[in-house]
Amino acid sequence: xxxxxxxxxxxxxxxxxxxxxxxxxxxxxxxxxxxxxxxxxxxxxxxxxxxxxxxxxxxxxxxxxxxxxxxxxxxxxxxxxxxxxxxxxxxxxxxxxxxxxxxxxxxxxxxxxxxxxxxxxxxxxxxxxxxxxxxxxxxxxxxxxxxxxxxxxxxxxxxxxxxxxxxxxxxxxxxxxxxxxxxxxxxxxxxxxxxxxxxxxxxxxxxxxxxxxxxxxxxxxxxxxxxxxxxxxxxxxxxxxxxxxxxxxxxxxxxxxxxxxxxxxxxxxxxxxxxxxxxxxxxxxxxxxxxxxxxxxxxxxxxxx
Amino acid sequence: xxxxxxxxxxxxxxxxxxxxxxxxxxxxxxxxxxxxxxxxxxxxxxxxxxxxxxxxxxxxxxxxxxxxxxxxxxxxxxxxxxxxxxxxxxxxxxxxxxxxxxxxxxxxxxxxxxxxxxxxxxxxxxxxxxxxxxxxxxxxxxxxxxxxxxxxxxxxxxxxxxxxxxxxxxxxxxxxxxxxxxxxxxxxxxxxxxxxxxxxxxxxxxxxxxxxxxxxxxxxxxxxxxxxxxxxxxxxxxxxxxxxxxxxxxxxxxxxxxxxxxxxxxxx
Numbered sequence: 299x300x301x302x303x304x305x306x307x308x309x310x311x312x313x314x315x316x317x318x319x320x321x322x323x324x325x326x327x328x329x330x331x332x333x334x335x336x337x338x339x340x341x342x343x344x345x346x347x348x349x350x351x352x353x354x355x356x357x358x359x360x361x362x363x364x365x366x367x368x369x370x371x372x373x374x375x376x377x378x379x380x381x382x383x384x385x386x387x388x389x390x391x392x393x394x395x396x397x398x399x400x401x402x403x404x405x406x407x408x409x410x411x412x413x414x415x416x417x418x419x420x421x422x423x424x425x426x427x428x429x430x431x432x433x434x435x436x437x438x439x440x441x442x443x444x445x446x447x448x449x450x451x452x453x454x455x456x457x458x459x460x461x462x463x464x465x466x467x468x469x470x471x472x473x474x475x476x477x478x479x480x481x482x483x484x485x486x487x488x489x490x491x492x493x494x495x496x497x498x499x500x501x502x503x504x505x506x507x508x509x510x511x512x513x514x515x516x517x518x519x520x521x522x523x524x525x526x527x528x529x530x531x532x533x534x535x536x537x538x539x540x541x542x543x544x545x546x547x548x549x550x551x552x553x554x555x556x557x558x559x560x561x562x563x564x565x566x567x568x569x570x571x572x573x574x575x576x577x578x579x580x581x582x583x584x585x586x587x588x589x590x591x592x593x594x595x596x597x598x599x600x601x602x603x
Numbered sequence: 604x605x606x607x608x609x610x611x612x613x614x615x616x617x618x619x620x621x622x623x624x625x626x627x628x629x630x631x632x633x634x635x636x637x638x639x640x641x642x643x644x645x646x647x648x649x650x651x652x653x654x655x656x657x658x659x660x661x662x663x664x665x666x667x668x669x670x671x672x673x674x675x676x677x678x679x680x681x682x683x684x685x686x687x688x689x690x691x692x693x694x695x696x697x698x699x700x701x702x703x704x705x706x707x708x709x710x711x712x713x714x715x716x717x718x719x720x721x722x723x724x725x726x727x728x729x730x731x732x733x734x735x736x737x738x739x740x741x742x743x744x745x746x747x748x749x750x751x752x753x754x755x756x757x758x759x760x761x762x763x764x765x766x767x768x769x770x771x772x773x774x775x776x777x778x779x780x781x782x783x784x785x786x787x788x789x790x791x792x793x794x795x796x797x798x799x800x801x802x803x804x805x806x807x808x809x810x811x812x813x814x815x816x817x818x819x820x821x822x823x824x825x826x827x828x829x830x831x832x833x834x835x836x837x838x839x840x841x842x843x844x845x846x847x848x849x850x851x852x853x854x855x856x857x858x859x860x861x862x863x864x865x866x867x868x869x870x871x
Contacts, residue, residue, distance in 0.1 A: 325666050325695060326681020350695075351743075372743035376642055376679035377868075380740075388738045399727075401742040402665060403699040410696055422704055423747040425792055426776040432732050446793050476686045477666045478694045534683050541678045592687045 302520050303468050303498065306527075306570060309520040310336045313490045318457035319346040319369075321409075321488065322355060325479030326376060327534060330462040330494050331355050332527035332571040338362040339565060348456055350405045350480065354530065354547050357381040360395060361557050362565070367396035369454070371405040378544050382551035398433060404451045406480045411453035412487030420448040459488035461513070462528045464536065466493050467501040470518025473510040475594070476534025482512045494522045496533055508599075526575040526583070537586040618851050620805040621760075621870045622859055623823045626851040628712075628758045628803040630656055637661045638710040639703065639748055640671075642680040644758045645712035647859070647869050648803075650676060654858050663708060665744045667693045676863045699744065703751045706795035711752030713745050715759050717770040720816045720837050721785070722757065722777025722799030724749065725770040732772060742774050749775035754800040761804040766835040782815030806831050808848060812840065821846040 304312075314320060314337055322330050334355040337345070341364070347356050348369040353376070359365055361383035368384070375381055387395040400408065407419035420439065430436040430449065439450045461481040466472040472493045474481065485491050493513060498521070504511060530540035550556045568574050575583065618626075621644075628648035632638060633656040640649045640662050650673060653660050662671040666681035670690025677685050686692055693702070702708060716739050717725035726745055730736030749755055755777070759765060777799045778785040785798055799817075802809040808821040818840040819831060824847060831839065851859075864870050 326679050327666070327683070370741070372740050373738070374740035376681070380738075385738050389735055391734065393734050399741050401746045402695065402744040403704070403747045406696050406699060421747070422750060422792075422794070425750055425794070426773070426779055426788060427742075427746050428727070428732075428773045429742065429746060446791075476683060476692065477668070477681050478692065479667065479681075480695050482694060483696060532683055534686055538683060539679060544679070588683070 302470055302518060304520040304522055306332055306336045306494070306522045306524055309492050309522050310340055313492055313519055314340075314342055314458050316343045317345070319348055321348040321454075321456040321459045321484050323349060323459060323461055323479060323481050323484040324528070324531065325350060325477055326539070327477040327479065327532060328462040328474065328481070328528050329353055329355055329531035330460050330527055331529060331531065332524045332574075333460045333492065333494060334359050335565045335574070336570070337364055338561065348454060350402055351376065352381060352384060354381070354544065357383045357547070357551060358561065358565070360384050360387065361551070362561055365395065367398065369398045371400045371402045375544060375548060377541070378548050382548070383557060386554070398435065399429070400433070400436065400451060401429070404436065405454070406483060408451045408454035409480050409483035409487045411451070412455040413483045413485075416453060418450040418452055420450050422448060424449040454487060456484065456488045458490045458492065459484045460492045460494065461485055462494045462533070463513070464495065464533060465497045465499045465503070466495045466521055467499055467504050467515070468521065469501070469515030470513070470521045471501070471504045471511055471515040472513040472518070473504060473507065474512050475510060478512065485513045485517060490519050491517050492520045492522060493518050494524050494527050496525050496527070496536055498523045524571045526578075527571050529575070529578070529586075532586075535588065537583070538588060540586055618856055619870055620823070622851055622856060623848065624758065624760070624803055624805045625651060625859060625870065626855045627808055627821075627823065627848050628756065629855070631756060631801050631803060631808070632657045632660060632710065635660060635710045637663060637708050639663045639665065639708045639712065639752055640680075641712045641714055641745075643714055644869055645714060645756075646680070647676060647863050648758055649712060650863055651855065651858055654862070655855060661690070663698070663702060665695070665698060667695050667698045669693060669698070669702060678868075699747060703744075703747060706751065706753070708748075708752040710754050710756055711748035711796075712756045712758065713748060713775060715757055715765065717765055717767050718757065718759065718802065719767060719770050719777070721779060721781060722755070722802065722811060722817060723770055723773050723779065724757070724775040724777060725772045727772040727774045729771055745775045749777070750794050750796050752796050754797055756800060757802040759802070759804060761806045761831070761834040763834055763836060768836045778811060778815030782813060785815055806834065816840060818842055819845065821848045823848045824850050
């Protein structure tokens with residue numbers, strides 16, 4: 299297998315192009331802020347940003363001017379409130395950012411259709427709601443078997459999907475535990491795929507626990523090793539969600555100047571994740587470690603010769 | 604009507620309106636088996652129910668967890684504490700397709716920015732969709748929860764801005780224009796959900812009558828009917844006789860203040 303280990307700078311420069319549809323997936327868990335920040339630093343433009351929950355990472359990317367459109371299902375700062383930078387460009391006369399919205403299941407179904415090479419995916423959502431009226435991509439369909447109506451959503455095939463994982467080997471075989479979100483679907487749906495990991499491991503580590511592999515190296519274009527790359531979101535078993543940052547972002551993002559200053563200080567004036575982690579400081583990082591260990595039970599796959 | 608409110612009787616413990624709302628919502632979960640938990644107030648109410656009236660309640664989180672046993676109150680809906688010690692972690696596809704759409708969820712808890720008398724919910728925009736006055740989060744899982752969960756519980760603060768005659772956008776269907784239409788459509792489309800069952804507010808508890816409209820069945824201690832009427836955009840139906848919600852017990856308050864929301868994020 300060809301090794302694809304790359305720096306974040308090279309991976310983003312080579313695989314993310316202006317105008318691309320980019321999906322940085324990970325539901326609350328494993329949100330790759332490191333990749334979002336590198337896209338900002340490289341001043342990519344006119345991106346269509348797809349994500350179930352745009353979260354702070356897309357609020358920052360929208361504030362930095364990389365996006366022309368959002369495709370999403372829940373637009374908020376979880377547990378805190380709104381995404382203020384996105385609100386500034388989606389409310390009233392300032393509504394300049396294009397929005398295409400679904401429900402959560404609708405977004406998952408779109409990635410699933412994309413991953414499985416299907417023309418659409420049916421679901422029992424959207425009945426008697428105003429959502430199909432504002433998004434013509436959500437369409438009603440009579441079942442060909444004469445057993446009722448469904449709504450269908452089209453496949454979502456990102457030009458680039460970026461997912462964060464606990465670990466992968468040099469070929470990109472990636473293993474995740476904790477919340478799985480829709481990363482597998484988003485990864486298989488993509489044309490190009492970047493896997494960012496906390497830890498690069500030997501192939502033998504992957505092979506010792508194949509049930510935990512959600513993405514095969516077969517579909518991976520680049521593997522980037524970036525510890526703390528998901529901060530302020532979290533990585534199960536390694537570091538906790540930095541809830542303070544999620545709360546702090548609210549007043550920062552309400553003010554255009556403070557947002558600009560934050561982006562300068564924490565994105566543009568920093569050359570990568572290692573410097574970002576160093577800037578956070580050892581105390582802040584230590585406080586995010588889990589309060590204790592909770593190892594999985596062991597299973598025996600058995601040997602068969 | 605400043606907080607904290609005192610219950611009737613001088614020796615009663617002081618509690619806030621938010622605490623009363625959370626306690627009342629938690630008690631409504633008695634006897635339920637599988638509950639789909641939403642972010643914010645539902646999260647704390649469900650976790651309180653699990654520790655009081657419904658210890659066998661299975662918590663389902665849309666992030667892909669069945670049978671969660673959170674050791675702390677999860678701030679976000681995808682907190683790592685909902686994973687550790689859970690019965691199962693699933694992909695979100697499995698969660699929405701096999702658990703929710705398959706009909707395994709008894710109660711779906713929803714919040715709302717706007718609700719009408721029939722329990723139809725808006726969490727998308729205030730004002731015009733293309734040029735909204737306020738852009739809200741949108742559906743998330745709410746629209747499919749409203750259709751597929753057996754019963755819908757709503758928890759929200761009551762105000763003239765939120766309890767409105769006409770919602771600006773229908774994100775999640777309730778009883779549509781009334782019980783008759785709603786029942787016909789549910790039957791025709793094979794929905795597994797029976798629609799909204801209860802709305803718990805900071806002022807009282809509303810259930811849905813045979814016409815599909817919400818009716819105030821219980822008033823929280825210290826709240827007047829004038830307050831209820833001042834915070835609602837239509838002439839509300841009031842049950843006869845109207846009950847008074849029992850005040851939170853010391854144990855319920857202790858759980859909220861010491862275990863579930865020690866920083867007072869939701870109960871201030």
